Amino acid sequence: MYFAALLARTEDGWKASDTELDDVETLSDLTDLAREASVDEDTVLVFIEQEDAWFGVIRVDGEEDPRIFVSQASAAARSSYGEILLTDELLGREPGAEDSIAALEELVGLDGTEDSEPEGPGRSPGHSNDDDDDGPDPDAVPTGPLGDTGLLSDLGLPEAELLMLRTDALAEIADALGAAEDLETVR
Template identity: 30%
Template sequence: MPSPMTFSAAFVRTPDGWSGAEVDLDAAEIVDDFGDAVQESLGLAGDELALLCVEVEDEWFAIVRYRGDDEPRVFLSDAQAGLTDPLGELFAEFAGVAPDKDTPDLGVRPAGDFELLSDLGVSKEELLELSMEEGVHPADILSVIAERLAFADELDRLR
């Protein structure tokens, strides 16, 4: 089975707006590798706010929020992501959930920190509503979020 198409990019908020860079997560073996890849891709120096956005074809997306030495905060659109590929497994672990292998058709179950974007303009309710909307692809959901947070142009440029 071919591995699903993955897109991952990180965005840092600067005084001039948001700046983004593609992030290669192919070599990630543990969740700490995500932060290292973000830092390297963006050239982070300190307490900047950075978001890692990952979308896997028509299956799931994840957002990780980094800021200086704070614990990273993660949102995963579907706890079952761990059933689809190794990257999904890492994100499920990061979000603190285990996919239910016995009942893989449970439907979409978001996991992790539902409020990681609340102070930026996307409420917990809105994030959950976007994640659970039938027939909407992860790329479209990330586009809506990027639009709300004002980095849609950077996201489009990297896609």
């Protein structure tokens, strides 16, 4: 079960609204949704939570690039909404790396040989001769927090406190921002 909400900063404080993510397929879609909720291009926070497994905060300030924090990257990677937040940039990959990896995987069979490559001497089924098999997987998503840990520091929630949040994290973030009641009304 997911929960998603927008918190838009206004002259009178924060205004919370729940949001549907059914039509959101990319980070750009999510950013556009946040900008639509913005008052005078002020700060908008997007909260996404999956039943205490992980939460994400996206901060959009006017036309600036969104800033993202994900509490448990490996759990988010197994979630359709989490995948939206785990961009190549956030994961430290070259943009489009997934497309290149998918194309290479199509060229190489499950046994590690190319389709036209015979299994000759020194090659056993399921074994490749790459020397870096023991190295880190470039596609692996790190466990634990990932992203901009300081995205809420200027709003009253220091990095250290953000990193310590586990369950009911969104309520604690909203409380630190002075928006707990607003968030509770849309929960």
